[in-house]
Amino acid sequence: MTDPPRRTSSTSFRSQHDLHSATATKLNTPSTSHANLHAHAHALDLDLPPIPKRLKADVDEVPFSGRRPIDDEDDNGDETRFQPQSGEITRVASPVLGSAEKKSRSGEQQEEEEEEWKLTLDDDEDPTKWKDSRKWATTALVCLIYCTATLTSSIATGAAHQYAHQFSVTPFHQSLILTVYMIGLAIGPPIWAPLSETYGRLTVNLVSLPGYTLFNIGCALSPSYTSLLVCRFFVGLCGASPQSNSGATISDVWPPAQRLWPMFIYTCAAFGGPVLGPLCGGFLAGENPESHRWRWIYWLLTILGGVSTLCVVLVQRETYRPVLLKRKALRLLREHRSGSGSGTATTEKVEAPRSIYERELLATLDSQRLTVRGVLTTHVSRPFKMLLTELPLAYAAAWTSFAYAVLFIFFEAFPVVFGATYGFTAGQVGLAFLPLGIGILATVPVVRYFNRLNLAIRRENAGRAPPEARLKQGVLSAPMFVVGFFWFGWTARRSIHWISPMLATIPIGAGLIFSFNSLSVYVAECYTAYAASALGAMAFSRCILAVFVPLFGRTMFQGLGAGWAASILAFVSLAAVPIPFLFQRYGPAVRQRSRMAVKD
Structure with a gap:
């Protein structure tokens, strides 16, 4: 039995999380923690970068189960995409860049390559449809x-x-x-x-x-x-x-x-x-x-x-569309944090920082957050203004x-x-x-x-x-x-x-x-x-x-x-x-x- 090919440290990944997730996919095992992931990687003689404490705390605290990985890396291991199971949120992945290439990019280009998220209503949820x-x-x-x-x-x-x-x-x-x-x-x-x-x-x-x-x-x-x-x-x-x-x-x-x-x-x-x-x-x-x-x-x-x-x-x-979006965001957030997911069941679960999936959901909820002062100064006074x-x-x-x-x-x-x-x-x-x-x-x-x-x-x-x-x-x-x-x-x-x-x-x-x-x-x-x-x-x-x-x-x-x-x-x-x-x-x-x- 031959050992699996050793991946060099020069391989370019978008983030440490993508490397961990891709490795978990290769192993075809649930990624329940980064510690287990490193244990498997050590057995196969793979190089993994160290896990940042902040990232580890975020990931281990809230499992990411609402999305399934799609493993279609090319020979260079340059791309790992995530497919939302329910189709509510879509991610547009940016091109993969090494650290040296990223530094050479202008700030304006990097902003254009950031991930784009958008929460939308399905046809049966949209009143106009x-x-x-x-x-x-x-x-x-x-x-x-x-x-x-x-x-x-x-x-x-x-x-x-x-x-x-x-x-x-x-x-x-x-x-x-x-x-x-x-x-x-x-x-x-x-x-x-x-x-x-x-x-x-x-x-x-x-x-x-x-x-x-x-x-x-x-x-x-x-x-x-x-x-x-x-x-x-x-x-x-x-x-x-x-x-x-x-x-x-x-x-x-x-x-x-x-x-x-x-x-x-x-x-x-x-x-x-x-x-x-x-x-x-x-x-x-x-x-x-x-x-x-x-x-x-x-x-x-x-x-x-x-x-x-x-x-x-x-x-x-x-x-009312904003209220419908707020309720949907709250439902998806609860499903995501509870690990139940909203699509079909799958045994492949990938941990991810909560900011990746929850960012749009939390932003939607924050936009609807109210205070007594806000209601009086903004909402009630709006018709008069x-x-x-x-x-x-x-x-x-x-x-x-x-x-x-x-x-x-x-x-x-x-x-x-x-x-x-x-x-x-x-x-x-x-x-x-x-x-x-x-x-x-x-x-x-x-x-x-x-x-x-x-x-x-x-x-x-x-x-x-x-x-x-x-x-x-x-x-x-x-x-x-x-x-x-x-x-x-x-x-x-x-x-x-x-x-x-x-x-x-x-x-x-x-x-x-x-x-x-x-x-x-x-x-x-x-x-x-x-x-x-x-x-x-x-x-x-x-x-x-x-x-x-x-x-x-x-x-x-x-x-x-x-x-x-x-x-x-x-x-x-x-x-x-x-x-x-x-x-x-x-x-x-x-x-x-x-x-x-x-x-x-």
């Missing part, structure tokens, strides 16, 4: 949750006459039932949006929806108007999470080229709920001021909240806030116009909102046209389109408002049939969709990494404005009359007509100077 059926199920769920939250805002107004009689409150205090909810709805997004970007969309829904359900039970059982208002505030606080979380979930799941229709459904949920609210509330409460049927309004909301919570548990999965410093977001927030305020002004104006002028009951006043919903649905062909236009732009630009391309349909919103407000205001009188002011709300409903849909998608594509914070900032601004509208909306229409009150809204809309054109022209330049928006 889910099946369309799963994407649509997720979209439908988050939009249902959002519609429930917006329905809650206006449904309570249908029982205003019962609050007044049973709790002996003034018309001003009656309006607080809407105002306190909107205060909670305004405070919530700056809290929920950063939390969803820290702990994930699913976690936020699992916390906020049960709270929404429980506080609605409190509303249904309230013995006084004060307790009712307190519970309404917390219902609004918990119900605020879908304002940013639902839109951000849609952005997580759908690529930009496929995002318009899901965001259209999201927009319909934003305005469909408030439109249906007075209708449902009016018929649930009835006409008798002494009846306690108003409590069934909150039992209905409790049922909707419970069903939504159950659907989230059964259907929704986490979609963006609202004050990001011009594209400020424009989108200002215009959608005005559009939202219009809707809430109508909650106060319709009882004046159709109740006092035309003698409608509470349920009939709720029916007067239906043409507004017809205007929302009538935008479908127009939205389809602009969607095809955006896809054509993407085909011409290698699958990419600037976010400003989404503003084209937003150009239509202000002119629609102008027409609708003038029509509504100057035909709302006894001498003109009630159908005329009702039909006037159709162009107003269309304008709501054109503004909200285009600007929501525009913001989501401008701030992809911070979509939840950006949408949360928009929700905060529009809810803050909606807080004050119920306090003066009814007074404005009673004092000025429907004609001049609606004309004020029309003149504001007229002044805003050129703004979308300006952003289409100068928006890309503004976005390039932004600190947080995507760059071309």
